[in-house]
Amino acid sequence: MKLLVCISKVPDTTTKIAFTDGDTKLDEKDVQFIVNPYDEWYALVRALELKEAQGGSVTTITVGGPDHDPIIRKALAIGADDAVRVDAKAQDAYYTAFQIADYAKDKSFDLILLGKETIDYNGSQVGGMLAEMLDLPFVSLGSKLDIADGKATVETDISGGSEVLEVQLPCVISAAKGMAEQRIPNMRGIMAARTKPLNVQAPADVTPLTTITKYTLPPSKAGVKLVDPEHMEELVRLLHEEAKAI
Amino acid sequence: MSVLVFVNPNEGIFPKSALEVSTYGAKVAKMLGVDCHAVTYGNVSDAELARIGNHGVKAIHRASGLDQPDNGQLSKVISTAADACGASVIVCSHDLVGKAVAPRLSVRLKAGLVTGVNALPNTDGGFSVTKPVFSGKAFATERILTETKVLSLMANSIPPEEIGGTAAVQELSGEFGTKKVTVKEIKKYSGSIALPDAERVVSAGRGLKGPENWGMIEDLANELGAATACSRPVADIGWRPHHEHVGQTGVAIRPNLYFAIGISGAIQHLAGVNGSKVIVVINNDPDAPFFKAADYGVVGDAFVVVPKLIEALKSFKG
Structure with missing residues (x-):
């Protein structure tokens, strides 16, 4: 089975977010970058498990400059066989999906996996766009994935429960929590990652459809109003009369 | 020209999210000086369709022959309706279906997409x-550069407004393709309120000391008509199911009222809940970072405070 996993670079989950250049850019000072957790913990690890059980290969693809190489090496250390980096700044989800589709269109991947969203732009866009561009079925937010007889069985959380879906390969599936367990790369993996192929490709020519013009931070809370633990009727009164929440 | 909203019925009933997109679409249409249309599918009663009209939609396009269409078919249904009514703005809900359909639609129509929109657009220039x-740690202003725009609307961003209008219903016909993704089974969690839809949420963390102590959390949730949730460590050690984990790598929620009990308030947890309108924190550590993000705080032992709170709620309700 030939698997492609889309890997994105994001600020670490503990990052305190700040902006520069008139609030148009993330302030990258002191920011640690990681593989997007949904791409790494769930999509990549499940792809590796499927390969280990059924044979095949796992390729990762990333759209970004040379500053993305460390997170790509991390994915190779965890166990991907080879990696592709489209050497361009990802401008919007459409631009990114177009680059991945352009690479994947003639490679006959059986399955394209990616995280349900990145933890920076929270777009949930690339998977669906890729599926449409490649004319493939798409299942989003899979929390369980099994492959047998050329079909994928995917479980996904719905309002108040879950549903089990079946889809013919090839297809695109986005991964949510539960699809796999995070793997920590071992020393052998880290050593091997140094010599695994990381192929750099020139981008296809495409115009983005959206652009971010400004970032703002959420307004800070007015300050917490402390209520005496002995007087919970006061909390109930405040929630009813002041906050109008009950 | 028009605005088109996708209203997705759940077992023949329109959920709150469908009324939210109808209200949002009607307001955008008013800003642009055009009408708001809706697109739906399947077997939906006239009374349900009338609710959409009541929220400001003037015309409904329904592909009534479709049963449980997949996202590929739905994107064809919506783009067919968009052609039929000359839609310049298309809005769907930022939920499981919307997240799969909106990106397909964006590619199909070559229309710029912004997902998870939380306010009305700015149309000046x-x-x-x-x-x-x-x-949730920041907000972005995104400009859509194409003629046609696709948006997905974050839940709880706009209250549904009944304006007393009516919508004309017309059949939508077209070639919607074959179903590629089939539903094999639906499993329902027993008795609980679904977390992403909940207006009120009671959440607890490691401060509860063990899964056997969740009884009072469930009692409080019952008293409030709230869903229960938990922090990541609690889901990871298996005290609570994973689908209850709220935070940056779990479910992101935006209820009207969020109770955090015995949760310190790590930045990753706050990211998933700071869209909540009112946050109440109960923690025995006065230095817990969560108090900085809270509207109301109680510094005290949860095992003493929560039963008192339940009593107070009972006497409030009489």
Whole structure:
């Protein structure tokens, strides 16, 4: 089975977010970058498990400059066989999906996996766009994935429960929590990652459809109003009369 | 020209999210001086369709022959309706279905997409919308550069408004393709309120000391008509199911009222809940970072405070 996993670079989950250049850019000072957790913990690890059980290969693809190489090496250390980096700044989800589709269109991947969203732009866009561009079925937010007889069985959380879906390969599936367990790369993996192929490709020519013009931070809370633990009727009164929440 | 909203019925009933997109679409249509249309599918009663009209939609296009269409078919249904009514703005809900359909639609129509939009657009000299980014730690203003725009609307961003209008219903016909993704089974969690839809949420963390102590959390949730949730460590050690984990790598929620009990308030947890309108924190550590993000705080032992709170709620309700 030939698997492609889309890997994105994001600020670490503990990052305190700040902006520069008139609030148009993330302030990258002191920011640690990681593989997007949904791409790494769930999509990549499940792809590796499927390969280990059924044979095949796992390729990762990333759209970004040379500053993305460390997170790509991390994915190779965890166990991907080879990696592709489209050497361009990802401008919007459409631009990114177009680059991945352009690479994947003639490679006959059986399955394209990616995280349900990145933890920076929270777009949930690339998977669906890729599926449409490649004319493939798409299942989003899979929390369980099994492959047998050329079909994928995917479980996904719905309002108040879950549903089990079946889809013919090839297809695109986005991964949510539960699809796999995070793997920590071992020393052998880290050593091997140094010599695994990381192929750099020139981008296809495409115009983005959206652009971010400004970032703002959420307004800070007015300050917490402390209520005496002995007087919970006061909390109930405040929630009813002041906050109008009950 | 028109605005088109996708209203997705759940077992023949329109959920709150469908009324939210109808209200949002009607307001955008008013800003642009055009009408708001809706698109739906399947077997939906006239009374249900009338609710959409009551929220400001003037015309409904329904592909009545479709049963449980997949996202590929739905994107064809919506783009067919968009052609039929000359839609310049298309809005769907930022939920499981919307998240799969909107990106397909964006590619199909070559229309710029912004997902998770939380407010009405700014149409002065262009078309810009805001949305939470960095998992709720910030907001971005995004400009859509194409003629046609696709938006997905974050839940709880706009209250549904009944304006007393009516919508004409017309059949939508077209070639919607074959179903590629089939539903094999639906499993329902027993008795609980679904977390992403909940107006009120009671959440607890490691401060509860063990899964056997969740009884009072469930009692409080019952008293409030709230869903229960938990922090990541609690889901990871198996005290609570994973689908209850709220935070940056779990479910992101925006209820009207969020109770955090015995949760310190790590930045990753806050990211998933700071869209909540009112936050109440109960923690025995006065230095817990969560108090900084809270509207109301109680410094005290949860095992003493929560039963008192339940009593107070009972006497409040009489």
